Amino acid sequence: MSDRITPDDVVKVARLARLSLGDDELAVATSELRAMLEHFADIDALDLDDVEPMTHPVPIDNVMRNDVPAPTLDRDEVLAAAPDAADGRFQVPPIIGLED
Amino acid sequence: MSDIAPPTLDLRAATIAVRVRAGELSAAQVVDDYLAAIDAHETDVHAFNLVLTDEARARAAAVDDAVAAGDDVGPLAGVPVALKDNMCTRGVPTTCSSKILEGWRPPYDATIVDRLRDAGAVVIGKTNLDEFAMGSSTENSAFGRTNNPLDVTRVPGGSSGGSAASVAAGFAPLALGSDTGGSIRQPAALCGVVGVKPTYGAVSRLGLVAFASSLDQIGPFAHDVADAALVLEAISGHDPGDSTSIDQGPLELTTVLEHGVDGMRIGRITDLPEGADPDVVERVDQAFAALADAGATIIDVSVPAFGYGLTAYYLIAPAEASSNLARYDGVRFGMRAEAPDTNAMYIATRTEGFGAEVKRRIMLGTYALSAGYYDAYYGRALKVRRRIAQDFAAAYAQVDALVMPASPSVAFRAGDKTADPMSMYLCDTYTIPANLTGEPAMSVPFGTGADGLPVGVQIITPALHDARMFQVAAELERRAPAS
Numbered sequence: 001m002s003d004r005i006t007p008d009d010v011v012k013v014a015r016l017a018r019l020s021l022g023d024d025e026l027a028v029a030t031s032e033l034r035a036m037l038e039h040f041a042d043i044d045a046l047d048l049d050d051v052e053p054m055t056h057p058v059p060i061d062n063v064m065r066n067d068v069p070a071p072t073l074d075r076d077e078v079l080a081a082a083p084d085a086a087d088g089r090f091q092v093p094p095i096i097g098l099e100d
Numbered sequence: 101m102s103d104i105a106p107p108t109l110d111l112r113a114a115t116i117a118v119r120v121r122a123g124e125l126s127a128a129q130v131v132d133d134y135l136a137a138i139d140a141h142e143t144d145v146h147a148f149n150l151v152l153t154d155e156a157r158a159r160a161a162a163v164d165d166a167v168a169a170g171d172d173v174g175p176l177a178g179v180p181v182a183l184k185d186n187m188c189t190r191g192v193p194t195t196c197s198s199k200i201l202e203g204w205r206p207p208y209d210a211t212i213v214d215r216l217r218d219a220g221a222v223v224i225g226k227t228n229l230d231e232f233a234m235g236s237s238t239e240n241s242a243f244g245r246t247n248n249p250l251d252v253t254r255v256p257g258g259s260s261g262g263s264a265a266s267v268a269a270g271f272a273p274l275a276l277g278s279d280t281g282g283s284i285r286q287p288a289a290l291c292g293v294v295g296v297k298p299t300y301g302a303v304s305r306l307g308l309v310a311f312a313s314s315l316d317q318i319g320p321f322a323h324d325v326a327d328a329a330l331v332l333e334a335i336s337g338h339d340p341g342d343s344t345s346i347d348q349g350p351l352e353l354t355t356v357l358e359h360g361v362d363g364m365r366i367g368r369i370t371d372l373p374e375g376a377d378p379d380v381v382e383r384v385d386q387a388f389a390a391l392a393d394a395g396a397t398i399i400d401v402s403v404p405a406f407g408y409g410l411t412a413y414y415l416i417a418p419a420e421a422s423s424n425l426a427r428y429d430g431v432r433f434g435m436r437a438e439a440p441d442t443n444a445m446y447i448a449t450r451t452e453g454f455g456a457e458v459k460r461r462i463m464l465g466t467y468a469l470s471a472g473y474y475d476a477y478y479g480r481a482l483k484v485r486r487r488i489a490q491d492f493a494a495a496y497a498q499v500d501a502l503v504m505p506a507s508p509s510v511a512f513r514a515g516d517k518t519a520d521p522m523s524m525y526l527c528d529t530y531t532i533p534a535n536l537t538g539e540p541a542m543s544v545p546f547g548t549g550a551d552g553l554p555v556g557v558q559i560i561t562p563a564l565h566d567a568r569m570f571q572v573a574a575e576l577e578r579r580a581p582a583s
Contacts, residue, residue: 010463017422017466018429018443019459020451032521033464039522040411040477043484053482054489056314056344057300057538058563063343077207083436090431095442 005033108133113179113273113327117220120178123167127160127178131222134180138225138271146246147266149185149195151225156180159222166220174220176334181216182266182275185226186233187318188307189213196309197241198231200453201434210307211342212276212318212335219334224272227262231455232425233283233311235259236527239518240457247514248291250553254511257287257527260321264291267321274331275321280311281413282506282531284319285543289506289556292545294328294573295321299563300538301346303332304339312420313344315413315535325544325573329353332566346564356567357574362395364572367499370400373407373529376508379549383581384505387546387557390579391503391572401495401502405487409533412488414525415481416536418465425462428453460521489537492562501572502560505530506543510553530558540566544573547581 010030014021021029079085084092108116108130119125138151166173183189186196188206190213195201209217216223230240238246238261246261248254249269256265260277264287267275277284279297288295296319303318310316318335322328337350368388376384388398430436430449437448454462468477495502508529517524534541540563543556557576561569 005467009467013463013467013470016470017459017462018426018446018450019454019462020447029460029463032460033467035522036414036464036525040415043408043411043480046405046408046480046484046487048480048483048487051483051486053479054486054536055482057489057536058344058346060344065340073207078432081204081207082432083430083434092431092442093438093440093445 005030005037109137109270111273112324113176113322114330116179116273117175117177120163120167121173125178127163127222128157130178131156131160131180131224134224134272141269142271144247144252145249145265145269146244147182147227147262147269147271148225149197149228149243149262150193152192152223155192156222156224163220163222174218174334175330176216177220179221179274180224180272181221181331182225182227182263182272183213183223184229184260184263184275184277186229186278186309187212187276188309189223189226192226194226194309196232197229197243198453198455198458199242199435200428200449204434206307208307211304211339213307215335221334225266227260227266227275229262230259231458232309232421233259233278233280234421234457234461236282236286236524237514237517238262238287239514240455242455245514248511250292251511251551253513255290255514257290257507257511259283261287263321264288264293264295267291267293267323273323274327276318276335277321278308278311278316278318279535280315280417281535282528284321285506285531285541285556285558286527288321288543289554290511292554293321293323294325294542294544295319296328296332296542297534297540298332298336298351298566299346299540301344302336302351302566304342304345306339306341310424312417313424314420315417317535325570325577326354326357328542329357329570351566353567353570356571359571360394361391361572361575364396364501365499366391366396366398366572367401367495367502368398369403369406369495369502369504371402371404371406372504375526375529376505377510377549380505380507380509380555383547383549383555384503384557386581387503387576390576394575394579399499401498403491403495405484405491406533408484409488409536410525410529412481412484412536413528413532414464415468415477416485418461419468419478420465422462422465422469425458457521485536488533492533492537492539496562500561501568503572504558506556506558510549510551510555534560537563539563540569542569542573544576545580546576548583552583
């Protein structure tokens with residue numbers, strides 16, 4: 001993980017994260033991420049071949065509840081908290097047909 | 101009900117509750133006294149995003165009515181509690197100190213809100229935080245920074261800085277925060293109050309806005325160990341609404357506070373990462389001496405991977421955050437930036453709505469999870485996490501509890517670390533490992549350091565041994581230096 005992160009990498013990451021960066025922001029973000037990743041290189045030297053990854057502090061399996069009806073959130077209250085709603089649904093701008 | 105109006109602000113939560121339950125003190129009076137304190141000093145401190153004046157008065161009146169009717173109103177009867185503004189309150193704005201949640205009113209209460217209500221407590225306000233709990237100084241808030249009540253030119257720590265400051269300033273006897281990498285313990289240390297991160301899963305997170313789900317935990321701030329124990333008993337215990345909640349009853353803590361540490365083995369980590377200031381190290385050394393005086397045996401232990409916690413954390417937490425914060429896209433919550441199509445709307449909303457530190461961590465996490473880098477960064481970080489947990493487990497074969505600094509320094513000046521993200525991240529060096537392992541950890545005030553500012557000593561015990569941690573904390577509190 002010694003490869004240095006480039007502005008092109010940062011542009012790609014921003015696209016994946018649905019964020020837009022101006023030219024100045026891109027330069028700052030690249031140097032900040034580079035500095036962090038250099039610091040984080042301290043774990044490169046560790047021999048971790050036989051170590052199992054730990055995703056969660058306690059061993060946990062899927063937790064299921066009994067399949068019985070129970071009250072849910074009030075639909076109108078949920079939709080009232082959204083930026084836009086119509087006909088009992090969330091409303092968004094067009095998804096297709098407006099590429100570029 | 102008594103018509104005497106005693107000065108309630110010097111009272112501990114436990115005392116307020118006993119007197120309110122006995123009808124000696126009205127909850128309405130208590131709330132009014134705290135609201136007056138907020139009114140007098142909040143402009144200097146800025147602990148709150150929102151003070152719930154009307155709601156708190158109405159709730160206090162209901163508590164008084166219940167007492168008058170002879171009902172048992174619970175162990176926190178009439179006690180005002182400040183909530184970090186990343187905990188959902190039905191119909192009441194919950195912002196995470198982010199512009200992106202502007203105008204959002206949750207359609208439900210967090211489980212801890214239900215539990216506080218059941219215990220008779222009164223929610224008095226929503227406190228400021230680093231946006232989405234990402235930060236160590238409460239300077240990364242869309243609504244401006246919170247000041248340390250002990251010296252308003254300094255930070256209160258973070259991310260639960262508003263909650264810590266609210267207790268330190270006397271705006272509430274109790275507050276709740278969330279701790280993902282030290283966000284309760286570090287501000288508690290910097291503000292001179294008690295702050296607790298219980299065992300992962302001991303307190304339900306239903307209704308806590310998620311930052312890094314394998315690390316986040318809710319816990320209390322209080323003036324003393326007994327009050328922290330009281331509120332933690334009230335909010336802990338299994339919640340079927342949180343699949344990570346431990347299937348056990350409430351923690352039992354208030355009964356162990358007088359048990360002392362005689363015969364207990366306390367670990368001093370010999371290979372702790374350097375970086376703590378000498379004034380902090382001196383107090384921690386005095387804490388070991390105090391515990392030895394109380395009958396504990398101090399044992400040197402090694403936790404070789406401790407120092408790699410920072411790297412593991414700053415890869416794992418942003419990775420989880422990049423996933424959790426994908427939900428803020430202008431569709432279901434808060435603000436939306438107008439754009440001609442949905443994808444452009446997502447990008448415009450997130451770019452406008454998130455602050456700089458949140459974007460930085462989302463980018464870092466997205467990179468750590470992206471194709472080609474996943475194994476090198478996120479994958480390796482998870483292995484380091486396991487290594488740290490193994491090292492802690494080996495230490496616990498020799499000792500019952502570990503003691504160390506909570507923060508490397510006393511409260512620092514506002515602006516000191518904002519230009520260099522890495523310098524801010526280093527504030528979390530000593531608190532992070534307990535989040536990675538899920539173990540309970542707390543900070544207790546233990547004298548002062550540079551400029552007369554408080555020092556916090558951290559205690560960590562194995563998972564589910566929260567009571568033992570409180571035993572040690574209570575002993576340190578009894579033996580804390582006067583200044």
